[in-house]
Amino acid sequence: MLHTTGFAALTAKAALQPFSFERRDVGAHDVLIKITHCGICHSDIHQARDEWGGSLFPMVPGHEIVGTIAQAGKAVKQFRIGETAGVGCFVDSCRTCAACREGSEQYCEAGMLLTYSGRDKNGQVTQGGYSTQIVVDENYVLRIPKTLSPARAAPLLCAGITTYSPLRHWGVGKYHKLAVAGLGGLGHMAVKIAKAMGTEVTVLSTSERKRKDAERLGARDFALTSQPDTFTRLQRNFDFILDTISAPHNYNAYVNLLKTDGTMILVGAPDKPTPLEPFPLIMHRRRIAGSVIGGIRETQEMLDFCAEHQIESDIEVIPIQQVNEAYERVLKGDVRFRFVIDLASLS
Secondary structure (H helix, E strand, O other): EEEEEEEEOOOOOOEEEOEEEEEOOOOOOOEEEEEEEEOOOHHHHHHOOOOOOOOOOOOOOOOOEEEEEEEOOOOOOOOOOOOEEOOOOOOOOOOOOHHHHHHOHHOOOOOOOOOOEEEEEOOOOOOOOOOEEEEHHHHHHHOOOOOHHHHHHHHHOOOOHHHHHHHHHHHOOOOOOEEEOOOOOOHHHHHHHHHOOEEEEEEEEOOOOHHHHHHHHOOOOEOOOOOHHHHEEEEHHHOEEEOOOOOOOOHHHHHHEEEEEEEEEEEEOOOOOOOOHHHHEEEEEOOOOOOOOOOHHHHHHHHHHHHOOOOOOOOEEEEEHHHHHHHHHHOOOOOOOOEEEEHHHHH
């Protein structure tokens, strides 16, 4: 077993604190990654506070992991010691169901094994990237292109793929008008990626102070959802809406912004249900759909796309000792646009 240090929530809603635990030994198909950076995702907060239910404690969060391969098992073929590698939201799946066979492991019929707060085939609870090292099967590890900064690439492993995957799946591209609802960790990546795909992007936000950020990131337009006339002025205006908002909000108002046959894609995950009115959908043959991250193959495609188009996340790097403060700032929207932990601070 490999002695590992990190920061963990020992119980739901408890502040994160220093924590020691054991990683499994490196198997024949495993790589050991010495973690250099890990992003803070809003879902880390939901999970650490058990807001979705089912969280496993003690919990070391973190699924936006970048580091250096320090050891490789004897059967490893895809990676070499010294390479920069990443780990996203899951570290295994059944590998035999239809979803896994087609490279959509995120929809594994048996359930993907989450990077943290999951339980592996041996019954052990997985622990995430707020730690010094991680052992992962090579088939669930990503190669980080050399042109990407390790720190700014880390959020791509969740925020990047969470927005890239639905844009690709629904064929969003040139000649489409896309609204990105919310300009946070997910939203700012959606704007950058959609712009690189040739899409006309409008940001929908409650905050006027996000206007300049939206323009800088590549949005064509910006609209305040705190102004009621926005929902009148922009009725039937968009082919797609990518909803990244993690707080409860009225889906029905946004649906009316779609053209006939328009699609609203949910990637944000509020912790409370939202009532849905049928007529805005029925009368214009609109759709509401959902999407969660992407498979390993698609995530690698996304990383290569971002390298080609020089897309990285806008981040604020912090030492791990500031993680609890960072959580509170995320809840206040006080970050542009993703916190990334420098794990050298844990040494």
